[in-house]
Amino acid sequence: MISKKPKAFIGQPVPLGYQAGVGRGATSFTTRSDIGPARDVNDVPDERHRHVSYKKSSEPEVVQEVDEELDEDLNDTNYDEFSGYGGSLFSSGPYEKDDEEADEIFTGIDRRMDGRRKERREQRFKEEVLRYREERPKIQQQFAGLKRDLAQVSKDQWASIPEVGDVRTKKQRGASRAEKFTPVPDLLLRGATNTTISNHSIDPRTGLTTPFPGSMTPGFSTSSKMDLNLFGEEKKKFITVKLDQMSDSVSGQTVVDPKSFCTDLNSIAPQSFTDIGDLKKARLLLDSITKTNPNHGPGWIARAGLEEVTGHIQMARQIIAKGCEAVPNSEEVWLEATRLQTPENAKAVVARAVRQIPQSVRLWVKAAELEIESINKKKVLRKALEHVPTSVALWREAVKLEEPDDARILLSRAVECCPTSVDLWVALAKLETYENARKVLNKAREKIPTDRQIWLTAAKLEEAHQNVDMVKTIVDRAISSLLSNGVEINRDQWLKDAHDCDKSGSKLTCQAVVHGVLEIGVETESRKSQWLEDADTAVQVEALSCARAIYSHALTVFPSKKGIWLRAAYFEKEYGTRASLERLLQDAVLHCPKAEVLWLMGAKSRWLAGDVPGARTILSESFKANANSEEIWLAAVKLESENNEYQRARSLLANARESAGTARVVMKSAKLEWALSNLKEANQLIKEGLEKYPDNAKLWMMKGQIFEQQGNKPEAIVSYMEGLKRCPQSVPLWVLCCKVLMSQGEHTKARANLEKGRLRCPNSAELWLEAVRLEVSLGNREVAMAVMSRALQKCPSSGILWAEAIFLEARPQRKTKSVDALRKCEHDVHVILTVAKLFWTERKISKAREWFQKAIKVDPDAGDAWGYYYKFELEYGNEEQRKAVINKCVSAEPRHGEKWCSVSKDIDNWRKMIDEILVILASQLIPPSST
Structure with a gap:
């Protein structure tokens, strides 16, 4: 037996003031076995347990005992989510010096x-308050302008205001018959103000006599009278003071930024009666x-513009006329005045303007625009x-x-007056004969030696006259x-000029520019990219000649790069002619004889052109460069x-099996015999192929x-099983085996x-899709939904599963499912095609066509999208x-x-062309409205 040594504190007396669990908020208790009869809660505690002081209350002299702290109110209304019942979480513990320091920190x-x-x-x-007040102005602010106008109301106008009648219905008048009041006329009120009647009652607050309005008051004479016009006058003075405060008292200059202020006011447009106050301001x-x-000047323009926006066009004209007098040398003010006037008066205004500012080009141009007849326009411009x-x-x-002949004379004078204008020199060169145009451009180069447009115009001129x-x-x-001459050659700018030359028909100039600037500013390592x-x-x-020139230059520098040859070949295939493609491919195979794809592109081009012997020749030459190429x-x-x-x-395939024997060659050999209905020979070839390549799934299929x-x-089932x-x-192979089992x-x-x-294959979306279709074919729709749910968990980004899930739902839920599918697979052709079919079922023709076009754009290699699109056009489209x-x-x-x-x-379709396959597929497809 192993003896355990007892702990040192066992058997020791309890320390003075000890309470078990007091640190956790517990309180001690005694039992009858301790002291005999149980004692009351209010009894004096045992002398061993001393009094513990706690945190002081608001009265420092009050000492809270433990028993008083325990007396808590446990009502729900006294519960705090943070502090608990009745106060702080640690209110039961002593409040010591370190607690006080922590609280202070x-x-x-x-x-x-x-x-x-x-x-x-x-x-x-503040910003939120300002924004709130702008969006929801007070009624007082909305009527501020109207209240301000009350200052201008005369006494007679006030007296002529009609009395308000009772507009209530008979029923409403009957309901409030007990409370009927008669409005007091203004004359009676005025008479009351002229009196000196005093109320001799004692004010209980001050003990003084409270006077009636208009009577004797401290600080006022007996002759003072109450006048409503005084309010308007005082308000007008107040606004004047406020406006004067906006200007500098020394220089008189406004402290408001006029430009920004006027710009903001240009956007003012009264939309409702709530804008009245803003317009007044x-x-x-x-x-x-x-x-x-x-x-x-902008201040006058903004002021006139405000009146124009509010519909006071005549007031706007008067204001801008004052502006023209105040700022006679501002062309912006004159132009605004011209714009606000009628066409007849605008001519007079602009005439005054050009007399005042004869050097203003904009005013002269505006004067010419106001003229209707061409001869008058010419007179104005010549005067200008x-x-x-x-x-x-x-x-x-x-x-x-002007006519061409007169324009040439005018331009001759123009280039003398403006010798640094490239546009005028170029325009003159275009109107001159070839010899004179060369002289004009030479003079232009002397006057402006730093401009490239003159050189490019000269190059275009030579190209136009066949001087290649x-x-x-x-x-x-x-x-x-x-x-x-110190001009930096901006490569991007020159290439943009080359694009413009290409679009204008100057192909040779475009190519010359490309070859001249293509290597400028490009590092050697990054030239190709x-x-x-x-x-x-x-x-x-769409600068195709420019692109062709770039490819030509790149191939000159990198003649052995197969990638550049391929890019150039694809470019010629899409944008060029068959002859240009074949010329490019002939050069390509000379520099890259090992590039099989270039040989094949050349042979296919010849074959599509109907030149079968030429295609055979290319293939025979490719055999020499690429022996035993599959x-x-x-x-x-x-x-x-x-x-x-x-x-x-057959002979070619036999030679290929001997020299380049691969599983693909065997498969093509068997397929040829199969297509020619030689099934026995096809089976024999497949058998030999499986002996050599037992892991080739296509042979088993x-x-x-x-x-x-x-x-x-x-x-067939046995063959599929062996293949698996x-x-x-x-x-x-799994899918084929499943379909055969289902057919059986x-x-x-x-x-x-x-x-x-x-x-x-746990992540194969095709197998999950086949499982869903199996359950649907058996009528187990709920099971199919469960399998689809598991499938989407395994393959959440599979477009074919989402496409199937959309049509698996009931018709009302398909739209929601399609939104989820697009969120998961936004650029998947299967999902986009399914959305197009949804619009098809709803007879939304334009939407469906748009989504079909989007599907074939996202993935042009998806044949199903082309088939459904053609089926759709067969039903809703025209022949074109x-x-x-x-x-x-x-x-x-x-x-x-x-x-x-x-x-x-x-x-059976092994020799069908793509258009024939498309027609056959469309005939076999079922419209989605029928599913």
Whole structure:
């Protein structure tokens, strides 16, 4: 036995004043076994337990005992969420010195934190109050302007105000018949004010006599009378004082920023009666601005604009007329005055303006615009040119009105007066003959040696007259001349000029500019990426010659880069001609003979053009450069099989199996025999292929599909099962096996097979989709919904699952589900296509067409989208729209899609073209309104 040593405190007496659990808020108690008969709560405590002082109350002399603290009010109204019942959480413990210091520290922290945020809080509160008052003005503020106008009401007008009648209904008058009052006339009130009747009662607050209004009061004489007009006068004086305070008492200049103030007032537009006060304030402030600073033109313009907005056009004209007198040298004021006047009076105003400011170009142009007849416009502009001969804007306006011969004479004078205007020199060169235009441009280069537009115009001139060699020479000389004159060559600016030249038809100038500036400012390491980016930019702005020139220059510098050749080939395929594409590809294979895709593009181009021998020649040459290339072998086989040369295709495949034996070559060989209905030979080739490549899933699928075509579905199931043992990760193989089992009525096996497939491929959306469709086909809609829920948890971003889930819902819930799908898969073609079909079911034709176009734009390779789009146009579109869909589909060359592949890979359609496959697919599709 192991003896345990007792603790040191066991058996020791209890310390003085000890209470068990007092630190946790507990209180001690005694029992009958301790002291005999139980004692009352108010008894004096045991002498061992001393009195403990607690936190002092507001009266420092009061000492709170423990028993008094325990006497708490446990009512719910006394409960605090933070402090509990009756006060602080720690009110039962002693309040010591360190507690007091802690309270002082926390109080100081709170005070400091409150001070740090005080200014920001007060500023935010002021802004909120101001915003609230602007949005919800008081009635007093709304009627402030009207009350201010009461100062102008005369005594006679007050006396002529009619008395208010009783507009209540008979029923309302009957209900309040007991409370009927008669309004007192103003004359009676005036008479009462003239009297000196006093009330001799004693005021209980002061003990003095309280006078009646108008009687003797301290500080007033007996002759003082109450007059309502005094209120208006005093108010007017008060407003005058306020407005005067806005101006500097020394210089008289306003302290209000006139520009910002007038700009804000330009946006004033009275929307309701609540704006009346604002309009009154605006008028007063603008009047103050024009009085304190009458030489400030924008103030007069803003004041007139305010009256125009409020509909007082005549008042606006009078105000702006005063502004013209106050600021006679401000063209903005004169232009505003011209704008506010009628066309007849505007001519007189602008005539006064040009006499006052004869150097103002804008006023002369406005005067010419006001003239209706062309001859009068010419007179005005010529008069203007006499006063301002160096104005380019006036010369332009004058030239626009002249015939070519007169314009040439006018421009000859214009370039003498404005020798630094490039536009005038260029315009003159365009009107001159070829020889004179060259002389004009030479003079322009002498006058303005730092401008590039003159050089570019010279290059365009030479190109227009077929001087091809001079174009590049001029551009090169332009760059060197500008550099010698200290002009920095801005590469982006020059490329933009090249884009403009391309759009204007100057192709050679565009190419010369590109070759001249493409390498300026580009680091050697980033030349390739920068040039490809420039080409993309040119394509986006439809400057195709510019893009072609960039690709040409890039290929000159990097002739062995396959990527640049491919980008250039795709560009020519989309925007060029077949001849330009073939020329490019011929150069490409010379520099990159190992690039199989370039050889194949050349052969396909020849084949599509109907030149089958030319395509064979290209493929034979590619064999020499790329011996035993699988792609080239298969391309040659396809060329021969598409042109009914089956024997040559067989021999090519036999040679390919010997020299470049791959699983794909074996598969293509078996497929050719299968398409030609040689099933025995196809099976033999598949058998040999599976011996060499047992892990190739496509060979197992072909074997099973051939058995299905022969009607031997049990053998097909066996083939699929054997393939799944070899290729358990092949999702299409699992799907094919499930479909065959379903066709045989073995639903349980099909479900189990899909479960097994999902264990092998847990994140395969296709297997989950097939499981949902299986349950739907069996009528288990609730089970299908449960499986779909699990599927979306496993594959939350799968578009095919969301697309199926939308139509799995009831019709009212489909819109909500489609919103969730778009939130998860915004750019998925399956979801977008499903939304288009939803609009189709609701007969929203324009919306459906818009979403179909969006689907084919997001993924042009999705054949199902093209099929449904064509089906939709067959139902709602016209012949032109259907042809457009077919042409776009042929250009896109789709290769994927569940329903598309079911048609395109059908052995009966192995020679069908894309447009034919599209028509067949559309005929097999069911409109969504029928599902």
